[in-house]
Amino acid sequence: MIIWLILLFFKNEVFLLVKLFIVTVILVLLVALKMPRKRTRHELLATIQFALLMNFVTDLYLDLKYKLYWYFDKEQIEWLYLVVVLGEIAVLVIIFNYFPLKSNAIKKFLYILGWTCILVLLELYAVYIRVLHYGEWNIIYSAVVYFISMYILYFVLDYTADRRETQ
Numbered sequence: 381m382i383i384w385l386i387l388l389f390f391k392n393e394v395f396l397l398v399k400l401f402i403v404t405v406i407l408v409l410l411v412a413l414k415m416p417r418k419r420t421r422h423e424l425l426a427t428i429q430f431a432l433l434m435n436f437v438t439d440l441y442l443d444l445k446y447k448l449y450w451y452f453d454k455e456q457i458e459w460l461y462l463v464v465v466l467g468e469i470a471v472l473v474i475i476f477n478y479f480p481l482k483s484n485a486i487k488k489f490l491y492i493l494g495w496t497c498i499l500v501l502l503e504l505y506a507v508y509i510r511v512l513h514y515g516e517w518n519i520i521y522s523a524v525v526y527f528i529s530m531y532i533l534y535f536v537l538d539y540t541a542d543r544r545e546t547q
Contacts, residue, residue, distance in 0.1 A: 397508070397509040398509055398510075398511070401463070401467075401506075401509055404467070405463050405464075405466055405470065408467060408471060409469075411470070412470040412471075412473040412474050412477075415474065417477060418478060419476060422540065423476075424473055426536065427476050427540065428472045428476070430536045431468075431472050432465070432468070435468065438525075439451075442517070446515075446516070447515045447516070448514075448516050448517040448521075449512060449515055449517040450513050451512055452510075464506075464511065475530075476533065479537060481541055488534065492527060492530040492531060492534065493527070495526075496523060496527045496530060499526045500522055500523050500526065
């Protein structure tokens, strides 16, 4: 009986954490939609589209070919993955809206390093609530990939940045 109660609590705890995850994604989306814009829609759209493409290709390759990690259940498609994607879009809008393009290299490095740490913590939370599952993957790989990806996306943002005010 006690084991059954513990299992029931643990299942309910994970269910509540998934609900909290969905509410968090909704709140982050609202913040992303309501915050003052420092970048043009074109800059954000190009950067986020590139980020999503890079993410989907990486996820498919590392999941299907190498089975390093996967979302939700391996055997079925989960519609809750759309919540993950919406959360990713919202976080990317916040990151790149405030990216210090005109700052020095050290400030850019620290900004990317700070957001890499935040993204690693968000990933650990996703693992904890069983949205993301590790095979042969570990969090150190994620930290390195996030850091490199953020620099790639910085170059995309810099390339698409509106240069009208300097002409």
